[in-house]
Amino acid sequence: MAELLTKFPRRRTVLLASLLAVGMTATACSAPGEDRSSTQKSDAAVKTELGTDPITLEMYAETGFPLAKALADEFSKQHSNVKFNIREDQFTVIVENAPRVMASDNSPDIIRLPTMVDLVKDDLLKNLDPYFTAYGWDKFPASQLMQLRVGENTRGTGSLYGMGLGYSVTGVFYNKKLASQIGMTQPPATVAEFEELLAKAKTGGVQPIMQFNKNTAGINFPHQALQNQFGDPTQVADWIFQKPGATFDTPAALKATQTIQKWAQAGYFTKDANALDYAGMVGEFQKGNGLFMFNGDWESANLDKSMPGNVGFFLFPTESPGGKHVAMSAPNTFGVSAKAKNPDAAAYFLNWVHTNAKAREISVTVGGSSPGGPSDLPVPSAAPNTVLAETLKASQQLGTENGAVDFTANATGGIFAAAITPEMQKLIAGQQTPEGYVKAVQAEYQKELSR
Amino acid sequence: MNLSRREQLTGRVFLIALIVVTLLPFVSMLSAALQPRGTVPSGLEWPSDPQWGNFADAFTAANMGALLRSSLLIVAGVVPVSVLIATMAGFGLGQLRVPGGRIVFGLFLLGLTLPFEAVVTPLYYQMQDLGLLNTRWAIILPLIGLYMPFAVFWMRAHFTNVPVELSEAARVDGSSTWQLFWRVQVPLARPAIASLTILMFLWTWNQFLLAIVLVDDATKRTMAGALGAFQGQWGTDLVLLCAGSLLILTPTLIVFLIFQRQFIKALIQGSVKG
């Protein structure tokens, strides 16, 4: 390099520059992307027959969640001409990769989706409306698929772009042995009671909450649980669905953030929460190193196996006694890529997951979640005295109370990675104020919506 | 000049401390890799019942056979071509002194400090347009281009030092330029070429960024890219992760230990000498 700059006569450098300039004009005659037209075929002719030709379905699923693979295996057993090629990554990696993978020519047929609006906007996701009609998914409760609909830049209404491999409910798992040790005889009925238990655990030398916060903010679970209670949950839902005028900068969100800050300062989370990942959290909880863990029913089957009889579950309590339960509840969303080679077979599989008796049973026993599907089909039951049975019951209770909301982390494509996660990490480390947190999340949200 | 005994002793102590620090991460990984699956190992503790079977599990989980094959294919695609065309260019610039050669050389120098991040985005779209995304070509072709600044620089430096009389003599013999290049110059350049080959092998094998951006299928990546994918999938299973990482390291280590003398020479020259 030295030679270039010190020994090169100026004349030469000028020549170089002009050479580069020539290259520049040669490529710069058109704006990037001008020759890349989107190729979304919207022909409505869809097949609901699987046929007998050998097919390999490419699936992109999440590591550590055996449900997708279990369902795929069962499907192949029933339909021998269909094989699955499953690629797995951790959820954070999928979030990072999804747009790129789906835009490539090797896009998977079925993919575990993070958030959908951007993917729809970029024509990367297949519109499932034709299949909705063809398969008669209108017999499903409308609320079940609501979160999977994307309309004109909002979610909750519009066309269908995904289906759930199970429909999950979240809440609080607790270690029964530790609970009785601190004198907890029944699940708390109010937030205040819950906080009393946290304080009791802390003074009793028991780690109150085992929650991950590395890579993705697991503390957003308790945060949103509080936020749902401190205000009108439809405000939260509107924000997630990108309804015009919705904001995160609400008293409810602020109060929730202040509470999380208070908990962090009181040492209710582990000291290394920012370095604890999801699997680490589950591992520690299983080892009996924490009283509570905010998590979803997808972990039920696993917990029944690793700590049989020692784990319970409750929906996050209400602010005032006898209030309405609200919980984050979402489909384990899978979509069909716009570039899928076998979209019909992929849709057939998704329909089968909801309607086939064996598949529904697998959804419950392996996935731990309600299988969804038409309301007239029975929900397979779980063995009594398991946490699986408790989460299924909670799921039904939430259904009757109509208290399901989506995750705030799903509001936009980048909100979780670009705002919630880093800001939450700062918050619990004392590097961010509650006011700053709420404003930062809303700022990122607006930035993304304005793009 | 003799170093005093004390000086030598402190020197050795320092070196040994340095060696321990260098080796500890590997040892710690090994101790974790041998713990029973599903446990959360801690620090450095020799397991009472070492689970060597973890390596077998990792071998299957990582699909080692396919990974090795893929890395070798990529190396085979990158290294010979890069070395050949860089040697030719070095010859052209250093011996033939083609007119305008200095400008061309200046262009190459431009790329010498270029971080790969600076071009990876356009490369992605370029590969997409060529229909090569998710194939090994998507790694091979850009790497050849990206290695050119260093490789040409390296070979030119060699050829600049070869006395021109040699070529004069060949001219008297009446041999063509190609004969001169292939029969006389290349054999003479063997040490420079050998070092360059080693460096390129290493950089290709360990290339990460291009692999994860341009190829999604881990079995079509370089070793480093595949290791990244392995971490992406099994990062939460520490025991398996450590076993897999060590496994993926092994081929490089074996090659390094066999050729260590040449490797070290190449690496030192690679950074110091032009």
Next chain:
Amino acid sequence: MTSALGSAPTGRDDRRARPTPTRAHPFPWARAAGTGWLYVLPALVMYAVFVLRPLVLTLQYSLYDWNGIGVARWVGLDNYLTVFTDSDLLKIIGNAMVLIVFFSFIPVALGLLVASMVRRITTGAFGTVVRTILFLPQVIPLVAAGIAWSWLLSSNGLVNQALRAVGLGGVARAWLGDFDTALPAVGVIGAWVLLGLCTILLVTGMSKIDPALYEAARLDGAGPVREFLAVTLPSLRQEIGVCLTVTIIAALASFDIVYISTSGGPGLQTTVPGLEIYRLAFSQRQVGLASALAVVLMLLVLACVLPIQRLSRGEKP
């Protein structure tokens, strides 16, 4: 590719290469036929297609607002304005500068210390073993270094185990997850990778110093410190320059280690430009901004490396 940066051929080489007056036209026939160009062309074509063209495109993209899929919108220098005003992006660039301390200054300083102590130890069998081991971190993928050190620095890792063993359990923490220690911890990984290389380079350079210089210094009554300052340091100027160049590029363009060990967290504490370019371009689909950051990174590398190259070669005798 960290050690890819060679230094320009020394003047010595050039002088030796031009011994005869015929050098201007060694191959008149080749010149006439332009065959010489045929030798240069393949390398030039590959370089032009896969480096220069993308480079020009990066410059072009940086002037647009583009999501990578739809049609782009011309925004002029807005993306650059964002790079220089967005507090997050500035912090990210700052992180890379902090890493220079760890990737560059520490290995060079430690390397000098060790080198001056061992000067001639790297000969013989012990020397071979030492060199082989110190080079291991250079040979393995940075990804592997990241994985190994993530484990070492984790809550249950060896570092904390050692601290607890000596009664310093209070300091134990998840080093890569703690706001105060994450960036230095990433820096330590880089230092580990580059220390061996620097040490060996410096030791090799030192072995070339004329022992007479030391003799002379000793006769003048110089102690070890003055000897180091008066003889060792000036003689190693070129090697130090090389070490700094290579390691500074490694720090500024770091990606692999951060991607694996922290993914840029906690917060943005360890996010570096390389990682942010990748994220912006491929996850958040802000290709224009990513490209502007890439251009800035490129210039930053040059701004740091060129002065060092000049200083280390400048008035060398």
